Amino acid sequence: MPFEKVLTQQVDFPALERAILELWQRNGTFEKLRQKNRNGPRWSFLDGPITANNPMGVHHAWGRTYKDAFQRYHAMNGRHLRYQNGFDCQGLWVEVEVERELKLRSKRDIENLVPGDTFQSIDRFVHYCKERVDKYARVQTEQSIRLGYWMDWDREEDWRKPPDQRRSYFTMSEENNYTIWAFLKKCHQRGLIYRGYDAMPWCPRCSVGLSQMEMAEGYQLVAHRAVFVRLPLRDRPGENLLVWTTTPWTLTSNVAAAVNPGLTYLKVRHKEEIYYLAKGAFTAQRLEEQWKKKEWVAGVPKLSTLEQHFKSKGGYEIVGSVRGADMIGWSYEGPFDELPEPSKSARTVHRVIAWKDVGETEGTGIVHIAPGCGKEDFQLGKEEGLPPVAPLDEYGVFLPGFGELAGRSALDHTTTDWILDNLQQKGLLLAVEKYPHSYPHCWRCKTELLFRLVEEWFIDMSWRDEIKRVVEQVTFLPESINGKARELDWLTNMGDWMISKKRFWGLALPIWVDEQTGDFEVIGSRAELKERAVEGWDKFEGHTPHRPWIDLVKIRNPKTGNRMSRIPDVGNPWLDAGIVPFSTMYYNRDRAEWAKWFPADFITESFPGQFRNWFYAILAMSTMMENRPPMKVLLGHGLVRDQWDRPMHKSAGNAIPFEGAADEGYTLTDPKGKTERYPPMGADVIRWMFARHNPAHNLDFGPAPAEELRAKFTLKLWNVYAFFCNYARLDGFDPSVLPLPMAERPDLDRWILSDLQLLVRTAREAFESYNLMAFCLEAERFVDDKLSNWYVRRSRRRFWKSEQSRDKQAAYQTLYTMLLTLAKLFAPIMPFLTETMYQNLKTTDMPESIHLCAYPTVDETLIDAELSEEMNCLLSLVSLGLAARNNVKIKVRQPLAELKVQASAESKEYAAVERFGDQLLAELNVKVVSLHDPEWGPLLMPEVKPNPKTLGPKFGARMKDIASALAAADAEELAMKVRAGDCVELTCGGEVILLEPGDLIVSMKAPEGWVGMVDGETQIALDTRLTEALSLEGTARDVVRHVQEQRKEASLEMEDRIALYLGTDSEKLRQAITTHRDYIAAETLTIEWSSQPLTGPGVHRATVKVDGQPLTIELRRSMAK
RNA sequence: GCGGGUAUAGCUCAGUUGGCUAGAGCGCAGCUCUGAUAAAGCUGAGGUCCUUGGUUCGAAUCCAAGUACCCGCACCA
Missing domain, CATH: 3.30.2320 (hypothetical protein PF0899 fold)
Incomplete structure (x- = not known):
């Protein structure tokens, strides 16, 4: 028997999916697909590596759905693919998780993992990091397989191999690391690698500097205690500069004060002292916009103006003014000159300097400058020859030389307390306020960042225009988010790329330094290092190029003969991900093969953040390596949120684990705090939900949209499939019998077959233009409206007939074609359900899996536009008929005598009724359908009534007169004017009044005993008289x-x-x-x-x-x- | 501050190159169907297509300005 019976009640789709996974496994379907296409034209997909640091969440399924759907589509078209998944392995994110697991608090703890042995400690720590990556790469592999994502996944035996020999690529592989070396060497050959000494954003917990792109990830709105502090002028007794800062701890390292030479500064007398501050700053309404927009931190009061501060502290008097330019060079007493360290250098400086960027919309218009604690400060200090004071160590703790502050953390509230107390005691503190502002935090551990003087390594990005020219050649999708413009914007604004990290687990930066001269060299490959090594190679040999082993290798400075050591820093992880268009495509091993796959036809990732991260990294690195774009098309997509449009957070109880959504069910806490358990939705529903969504928008994911989708799409498709199979089984329908010619199929069949061709066309266009949404929405309409709700509904009786007829044969063959074609069309997006259907529908001469079939092509000969139009017309006639019945409350089960349709001989209604009269009879349950030529006179007569809603207020008691005047007027003429939107003049009680179109309600009235309905030009009338x-x-x-x-x-x-x-x-x-x-x-x-x-x-x-x-x-x- | 985007029903959103009488789902109200049946369907109410100008025979769609929201960048003491 060809068709198995199909259940329609309580179908367990997740269980069916698991059965399909087993089927694929048992049959080696994926391998058969690769085998089939091995000589086909290539389609090159490049996977953006997923961070192998935690289990995958449902949000990862979005990109993976796209990746799999496009791969499957191209495979069904015979294309040869690489199917290579990528894991991102190196970097601080892994370190932070391993630290947490091992309950380590700081870098010190890591270096002391094996007490007293830093080398062993680092070795062990790096080992743990590698283990964690392997663990989660395996978890993510299993999860991805469950999603139906067909990649060349690693199997049990592969996990025992080193990353370089596995099927997926790992950014920790030697190949990946050494290819980055080659990239850095190229940069160095162009003189672009440099060592920078600068005040950098620094995370005191991770003890690491942050690059510009990392800093951008972590801005948060927080409130800090900001202070107004006076700095007494040395040669002007009783006079002070007034400065303002949100980071009081930096006052310890104050060196100078900056004014804008072009601004006017007021001399304000307050109590016995004179204060200098910018005129505009005095009355500036600070952060007024933010206050109005409620961009504020809860509990923080509205900010006072400086003037209000003075008033509230006892009043003020303006006693003069001075130009900023005239203040330059004044000397003042520093706020912490009594401390040993500041007293050494800063004390002798403390002068007023000029800075054109000083504004007067915030603060006092005089900026406290601490070159050791701020980026601009440092820059300014360099220009002015100011000595920087560096107060903090790598943990953000004050160094010796800062008196009682030594050993205290700059971030600690009590430290700020101490500083404020101290300033108060010294009488320097004018005011303290809570100040809300967006402040950078460590994007990994959320710790507030500090600015700290450090030495880091950079790539000079002055060649940005080269990258821009490459970016110009890439197609960025979806168009509406303007990815190319965003990328170009970033490239215009970005600074130099900080590539060093003072950490342990990551790319070993191939920079060897001669400590005595400061000379450095960049090594471009393992072979080069081996060649140059003068020490430590034997110990390093056999290890991956990671710390601590790589650090043992020393080279000689050819100029001085000095020994050169590798800098201890590891690399920025975006280098790891950015090199993959080369490292994973055989660039070093087989350049000819690489050229066949490069550039990738397609990449897709979630776009928020990636224009400055992965997209940037691959574009920049590819420009340096080959001056070519690494991909042709980039498709970005938004973020996954919960079904109430809130960000998903484990702590809020609204994050849905992948296993929960796929198989196990999950609990969810709604915005009211109610927690409920939900059944699993299965991979197909998850996938379709992502595929049907507009990639430019965030997606609200959850049980409600999943259930909606199941009801209106999955289940409908399933029910149609079940209907077919269950009848075909009883009837012994043989799908291999020669199909009836189209000419012999009824219009209903030819119509759905015609529309199916249009859907095939939509599908192909959608896949080719990376617009799955367009296809999915159309597919849903097709299945719901056309197939389920019309074709099957109207065809049911054809299947029920007990005798075998050609009409029945046509119905079976048509529905069979329909199901088989739809399954193939949907297969790339819903690989499981379609496979389940296919397994029950296929004949022995068909491929064993739907994924080994060819993607359907359009049969132009089956397209009949006229037929489609007439069918649409029929559908609207049915709607009108049902509306008419609804109007007079006569249920469909009650037969009625006659339906009249207004139609001239050349109208589409005429053609539709001619062709589909029998459908109308059946669907509307009437005995006769007749055509009414408008030339015989109108079928329905207009009736114009007053609209009491609008006329009541205007005319009050005169309404009755108006009603009777209307009744007497020419309804047809009135109706015409109202339809045209014109005003109507009405003579009422001897007076002419003007009525607006909205004042009148026009309805179409049928003759006595009939009910009429109008939709645009279409009119019908239904005989309501019951015999x-x-x-x-x-x-x-x-x-x-x-x-x-x-x-x-x-x-x-x-x-x-x-x-x-x-x-x-x-x-x-x-x-x-x-x-x-x-x-x-x-x-x-x-x-x-x-x-x-x-x-x-x-x-x-x-x-x-x-x-x-x-x-x-x-x-x-x-x-x- | 600079740049980009969006604005369509109570909610979530579709709406091709201008060619509508502007749609869907959810929700709401009233019904209906019945061997696809623990499924489904129909009808209805609900719209200033953000506002104002312009281009056009014709604008939700194109242009300009404004408003609101979102995003990116720069974020300042």
Whole structure:
């Protein structure tokens, strides 16, 4: 038997999916696909590496759905693919998790993992990092397989191999690391690698400097205590500069004060002192915009103006003014000159300097400058020859030389307390306030950043224009987010690339330094290092190029003969991910092969952040390596949020784990705090949900949208499939019989086959233009509206007929084609459901898996535009008819005599009724459909009534007069004007009044006994007069419905024949039953009528009400033939 | 501050190159169907397509300005 029976109740889709996974596994389907396409034209996809640091979440499934869908589509078109997944392995994110696992608090703890042995400690720590990456790479592999993501996944034996020999690529592989060396060497050869000494953003917890792109990730709105501090002028007794800062700890390292030479500064007398501050700053409404927009930190009061501060502290008087330029060179007393360290250098400086960037919308217009604690400060200090004071160590703790502050953390509140107290005691503190501002935090551990003087390594990005020219050649999708412009914007604004990290687990930067001279060299490959090594190679040999082993290798400075050591820094992880267009495509091993796959046809990732991260890194590195774009098309997509549009957070209880969504079910806490458990949705629904979404927008993911999708799409498709299989099975339909020619198929069949071709066209266009949404939305409409709700509904009776006819054959063949084609169309997006369907639909001469089939192509000969138009017209006629019935509350089950459709001979309505009259009869349950030529006069007459809503207020009591005047007026003329949007003049009580179109309600009225409906140009009228015969027929249909209901109650199979007894006291019921005895019998498969109540076993009895009258139904399965 | 985007029903969103009487789903209201049946369907209410100008025979769509929101960049003492 070709078709298995298909259940429609409580279908466990996740379980079906798991069965398909086993089927693929058992048959080696994926390998067969690769084998089939191995000589096909290439399609090159490049996977952006997923961070192998935690299990995958549902949000990862978005990109992975795209990746898999496009790969499967191209595979179905015979393309040869690499199927290489990528894992991102190195970097601080892994270190932070390993630290957490090992309960380590700081770099010091890591270096002391093996007490007293830094080398061993680092070795062990790096080992743990590698282990963590392997662990989660395996987890993510399993999860991805469950998602149905077909990649060349690593198997058990592969995990025992080193990363370089596995199927997926790992950024920790030697190949990847050494290819970055080659990149850095190229940079160095162009003189672009340099060592920078600068005040850098620094995370005191991780003890690491942050690059510009990392810093951008971590801005958060927080409130700090900001202070107004006076700095007494040395040669002007009783006079002070007033400065303001949000980071009081930096005052310890104050060296200078900057003014804008072009601004006017006020001399303000307050109590016994004179304060200098910028005129504009005095009254500036600080952060007013933010306050209004509520971009504020809860609990922080509105900021006072400087003027208000002075007023509240006892008043002020403006006693003069001075230009900023005239203040340059003034000397003042520093706020912490009594401390040993500041007293050494800063104390002798403390002068007013000029800085054109000083503004007066915030602060005092005089900026406290601490070159050791701020980026601009440092720059300014360099220009002015100011000595920087560096107060903090790598943990953000004050160094010795800062008195009581030594050993205290700059971030600690009590440290700020101490500083404020100290300033207060010295009488320097004018005011303290809470100040909300967006401040950088460590994007990994959320610690507030400090600025600290450090030495880091950079790539000079002055060649940005070269990258821009490469970017110009890439297609960025979706168009609406303007990715190319964003990327170019970043390239314009970005600074030099800080590539060093003072950490342990990562790319070993191949920079060797001669400590005595400061000379450095960049090594470009393992071979080069081996060649140059003068020490330590033997110990390093056999290890991956990671710390601590690589640090043992020393080279000689050819100029001085000095020994050169590798800098201890590791690399920025975006170098790791950025090199993959080379390292993973055989660039070093087989350049010819690389050229076949480079550039990638396609990449896709979530776009927030990536324009300065991965997209940037691959574009920049590819420009340096080959001056070519690494990909042709980039598709970005948004973020996944919960179904209430909130960000997903584990702590908020609204994050959905992948396993939960796929198989296990999950709990979810709604915005009101209620937690509920939900069943799994399965991979197909997850995938379709992502595929159908607009990639430019964030996606609200959760049980509600999943359920909606299941109901309106998955289940409908499934029900149609089940309907087909279950009847085809009973009927013994043979799909291999020669198909009937199109000419012999009814219009309904030719219509759906025609529209199917249009869907195939949409599908192909969508996949080729990377716009899955367009296809999915169209597919949903096709399945729901066209296939399920119209084609199958209208065709059902064709399948039920007991005799074999050509019409029945046509119906089976058409629906079979439909299901098979749709399954193939949807296969790239819903690989499981479509495979399940295919397995039950395929014949022996078809490929063993749907994923080994060819993607459908459009058969232009089947497209019939005229037919589609007429079918659409028919659908709107049906809608109108149903609306008309609804209007007069006559249910569809009640037959009516006649439907009139207004249609001229050349109208589409005419053609539709001609062609599909029988469908109209059946669907609207009328006896006759007739055409009404408008030339015979209007079918419906306009009727114009006053609109009391608008006229009431205007005319009050005169409404009645207006109504009667309207009734007397020419309705047709009025209606025409109203439709045209014109005003209407109405003579009412001898007076002409003007009515606006909205004041009148125009409806279309049918003749007595009829009900009319209008939709645009289309008009219909339905005869609502019930004759005795019609009424009896309606009753008979009610009886049938109840009998069917009872058959179901009695759990009969749908092909079972029955014996039936119907008992009633109602004359009308009796008459209806008698008159329509044959019809009832045919519908309910009654082959034995009983005039007496049934006896014996297996009798099902029920009493129902028909037309308000009791009817006894008794039935049992009939043994007669 | 600079740059970009968006604005369509109560909510979430579709709407091709200008060609509508502007749509869907959810929600709401009222119904209906019934061997695909623990599924489904229909009808209805609900719109200033953000505002104002312009281009055009015709604008949700194109242009300009404004408003609001979002994003990116720069973020300052």
